[in-house]
Amino acid sequence: xxxxxxxxxxxxxxxxxxxxxxxxxxxxxxxxxxxxxxxxxxxxxxxxxxxxxxxxxxxxxxxxxxxxxxxxxxxxxxxxxxxxxxxxxxxxxxxxxxxxxxxxxxxxxxxxxxxxxxxxxxxxxxxxxxxxxxxxxxxxxxxxxxxxxxxxxxxxxxxxxxxxxxxxxxxxxxxxxxxxxxxxxxxxxxxxxxxxxxxxxxxxxxxxxxxxxxxxxxxxxxxxxxxxxxxxxxxxxxxxxxxxxxx
Numbered sequence: 400x401x402x403x404x405x406x407x408x409x410x411x412x413x414x415x416x417x418x419x420x421x422x423x424x425x426x427x428x429x430x431x432x433x434x435x436x437x438x439x440x441x442x443x444x445x446x447x448x449x450x451x452x453x454x455x456x457x458x459x460x461x462x463x464x465x466x467x468x469x470x471x472x473x474x475x476x477x478x479x480x481x482x483x484x485x486x487x488x489x490x491x492x493x494x495x496x497x498x499x500x501x502x503x504x505x506x507x508x509x510x511x512x513x514x515x516x517x518x519x520x521x522x523x524x525x526x527x528x529x530x531x532x533x534x535x536x537x538x539x540x541x542x543x544x545x546x547x548x549x550x551x552x553x554x555x556x557x558x559x560x561x562x563x564x565x566x567x568x569x570x571x572x573x574x575x576x577x578x579x580x581x582x583x584x585x586x587x588x589x590x591x592x593x594x595x596x597x598x599x600x601x602x603x604x605x606x607x608x609x610x611x612x613x614x615x616x617x618x619x620x621x622x623x624x625x626x627x628x629x630x631x632x633x634x635x636x637x638x639x640x641x642x643x644x645x646x
């Protein structure tokens with residue numbers, strides 16, 4: 400069994416009387432792709448926000464490679480090796496694609512210099528290679544706002560990987576993408592994660608994507624984890640089929 404990369408223990412948080420996390424216990428194993436599924440409002444994104452420092456739990460803890468990261472600032476958690484890709488791509492639309500990656504590289508190296516042109520940064524070749532890994536090299540000089548949603552999604556994840564994380568948390572990586580594009584995007588994403596050696600957790604509503612790409616699945620329900628296991632076991636569970644899949 401793979402070593403544990405991230406440990407969440409007894410996470411609790413509520414919003415206006417709604418329990419978004421009610422004693423969450425979950426381990427993320429080194430090298431795996433873990434899918435989180437559940438109905439809207441079940442607490443899936445709340446979990447990602449706690450693990451990345453955007454929310455502080457009322458109780459419980461998160462440990463990353465044995466270090467307690469509970470309530471640390473998002474920037475600190477990122478520097479420790481956890482990156483985040485949001486449901487809506489978080490990109491600088493007034494910059495071209497390669498400059499978005501170079502800005503991430505500058506942040507990673509803590510070497511941002513507003514008086515030094517981005518094109519002169521020493522990480523440029525590394526960032527071009529990362530774009531090639533995603534099949535995006537042809538868009539290096541393109542402005543972000545000129546590109547379709549699926550391409551922006553991949554760029555957003557490439558920016559996250561430019562930070563050299565050990566763990567990448569993603570919120571619906573193919574939302575807003577056409578059914579024709581989603582498998583191409585996930586194939587590129589999964590390959591890039593494997594090449595870079597990055598563990599991943601992704602929130603997903605498309606059960607076909609979960610079945611095809613997840614190593615394990617965790618089912619959220621009203622702030623609790625209903626079940627955890629391999630896709631073929633979890634997705635055929637009668638309770639999950641009834642409460643989450645709707646069949």
